[in-house]
Amino acid sequence: MAKNYQFYINGEWRESRSKESISILSPYLREEIGHVQAISQDEVDEAINGAKLAQKEWSQLSVRARGEYLYRWANELLAMKNEIAQSIMEEVGKTFNDAVKEVERTADFIQYTIEEATHMQGESMLGENFPGGNRSKIAVTHRVPLGVILAISPFNYPVNLSAAKIAPSLIVGNAVIFKPATQGAISGVKMIEALHKTGLPKGVLNLVTGRGSVIGDYLVEHPDIDMISFTGGTETGQHIAKISNMIPLVMELGGKDPAIVREDADLVFTSKQIISGAYSYSGQRCTAIKRVLVNETVADELVSLLKEEIESLTVGSPEENNIIVPLIDDKSADFVQGLIDDALEKEATLVVGNKREGNLIYPTLLDNITTDMRVAWEEPFGPVLPIIRVKSDKEAITLANASKFGLQASVFTKDINKAFTIAPQIEAGSVQINGRTERGPDHFPFIGIKGSGMGTQGIKRSIEAMTREKVTIINIYE
Numbered sequence: 302m303a304k305n306y307q308f309y310i311n312g313e314w315r316e317s318r319s320k321e322s323i324s325i326l327s328p329y330l331r332e333e334i335g336h337v338q339a340i341s342q343d344e345v346d347e348a349i350n351g352a353k354l355a356q357k358e359w360s361q362l363s364v365r366a367r368g369e370y371l372y373r374w375a376n377e378l379l380a381m382k383n384e385i386a387q388s389i390m391e392e393v394g395k396t397f398n399d400a401v402k403e404v405e406r407t408a409d410f411i412q413y414t415i416e417e418a419t420h421m422q423g424e425s426m427l428g429e430n431f432p433g434g435n436r437s438k439i440a441v442t443h444r445v446p447l448g449v450i451l452a453i454s455p456f457n458y459p460v461n462l463s464a465a466k467i468a469p470s471l472i473v474g475n476a477v478i479f480k481p482a483t484q485g486a487i488s489g490v491k492m493i494e495a496l497h498k499t500g501l502p503k504g505v506l507n508l509v510t511g512r513g514s515v516i517g518d519y520l521v522e523h524p525d526i527d528m529i530s531f532t533g534g535t536e537t538g539q540h541i542a543k544i545s546n547m548i549p550l551v552m553e554l555g556g557k558d559p560a561i562v563r564e565d566a567d568l569v570f571t572s573k574q575i576i577s578g579a580y581s582y583s584g585q586r587c588t589a590i591k592r593v594l595v596n597e598t599v600a601d602e603l604v605s606l607l608k609e610e611i612e613s614l615t616v617g618s619p620e621e622n623n624i625i626v627p628l629i630d631d632k633s634a635d636f637v638q639g640l641i642d643d644a645l646e647k648e649a650t651l652v653v654g655n656k657r658e659g660n661l662i663y664p665t666l667l668d669n670i671t672t673d674m675r676v677a678w679e680e681p682f683g684p685v686l687p688i689i690r691v692k693s694d695k696e697a698i699t700l701a702n703a704s705k706f707g708l709q710a711s712v713f714t715k716d717i718n719k720a721f722t723i724a725p726q727i728e729a730g731s732v733q734i735n736g737r738t739e740r741g742p743d744h745f746p747f748i749g750i751k752g753s754g755m756g757t758q759g760i761k762r763s764i765e766a767m768t769r770e771k772v773t774i775i776n777i778y779e
């Protein structure tokens with residue numbers, strides 16, 4: 302029988318009083334691998350009240366004392382890395398090797414977060430710098446925690462993207478309500494088992510699982526949530542931004558990252574970057590390359606190089622470390638198929654792919670994509686890449702910016718002057734010159750603009766987002 306996973310509240314693992322659970326289906330085993338608790342709104346209240354109380358004492362500990370718990374967490378994660386990686390693989394269909402890397406990257410993330418927080422300093426200002434002011438007035442600013450942070454994560458990096466919210470929240474003295482994606486919740490439970498082993502004070506971290514319709518909006522609208530850090534789809538993020546209670550929000554949402562390929566690019570190198578950017582983990586990455594804007598003079602050559610690379614991609618089960626794996630569920634595969642069908646109906650050229658077995662979509666390359674096709678604009682979150690041929694850099698920039706998204710973009714060229722002329726004109730959080738779009742290394746600022754989000758992540762920026770400045774003003778009198 303599939304295992305029943307508990308939720309975590311006030312330092313205890315519990316079954317929900319609702320007696321209800323949610324079934325987790327493996328995308329490639331196509332069977333139930335466990336179920337998680339469908340908790341009630343009363344239990345959400347209990348978790349948030351407990352977090353609110355626990356946060357007071359937690360915030361009184363020194364940053365080094367909090368860091369001790371987090372160092373132990375990183376070590377426990379490494380000790381459990383095979384078990385956690387097995388869960389990630391079974392639950393979200395990521396290859397075992399990539400799942401192990403995700404856990405290792407998470408341990409590095411936590412350690413770096415502790416070190417960063419330990420070295421952050423406040424500042425002081427003298428009143429005399431402003432007209433009429435004087436030296437007897439001194440402001441001292443330092444950062445203080447916000448209170449209770451709601452961390453909501455997506456399915457695709459269930460451990461890394463969750464820890465990227467939890468660790469910066471905890472190190473500066475916040476308490477956390479962690480809501481993993483349903484598909485990803487078992488991996489979420491395991492990473493919190495590792496945290497529980499550190500002896501973390503009860504109530505500081507709570508893991509809640511449940512039906513979006515019962516606890517989703519309830520969590521977001523709760524008056525005792527002080528900040529929301531969300532990663533997921535654009536529609537969900539926009540909904541959360543609309544209903545939340547005038548609290549700070551950091552949103553990392555969907556993307557449609559373009560790779561702009563100039564006529565002077567090294568096409569062999571570029572094609573390898575595009576393939577790895579577009580197809581790894583079947584394109585289920587927020588920063589996957591999701592369209593290619595290539596100068597028409599080199600388009601034929603690029604397409605033929607891409608085709609050759611695609612034909613060597615391995616397809617099948619994540620247990621055998623294949624690059625192309627089944628998508629998270631049938632609905633997602635139907636959506637991707639819909640984008641391919643729409644493009645082909647509108648006379649796109651199928652270069653390779655358009656083969657499907659259930660939720661396994663073979664890597665697909667579509668050429669001669671025009672702006673009336675859905676795949677030119679919509680985020681597939683699957684292994685399909687549209688090629689749009691352009692006449693000039695100007696046209697590439699215009700098309701890049703016509704998207705509702707603005708996560709990242711790549712520019713491939715040997716002309717560094719051109720690269721630095723194009724990069725500032727692109728409406729995106731980051732531009733990669735001669736590299737695939739990607740999130741790491743995790744201490745770099747990571748920003749989504751337009752429909753791709755608001756606020757900045759990246760270790761130092763995440764810590765800043767989960768704190769606010771507090772000013773104490775000293776008035777010296779003689």
Ligand SMILES: NC(=O)c1ccc[n+]([C@@H]2O[C@H](COP(=O)([O-])OP(=O)(O)OC[C@H]3O[C@@H](n4cnc5c(N)ncnc54)[C@H](O)[C@@H]3O)[C@@H](O)[C@H]2O)c1
Pocket residue numbers: 453454455456457458462480481482483513516517518520521532533534535537538540541553554555556586587588680682708749753754
């Ligand atoms: N920009 C980034 O950093 C980044 C990283 C990874 C994924 N993503 C994006 O995430 C999407 C894929 O992930 P997904 O399918 O898990 O996204 P999703 O939006 O379906 O779900 C994300 C999370 O939100 C929760 N949720 C849904 N409705 C809610 C509500 N009303 N209140 C509170 N929580 C709610 C889900 O349970 C899940 O935990 C893609 O669009 C991808 O681009 C973005």
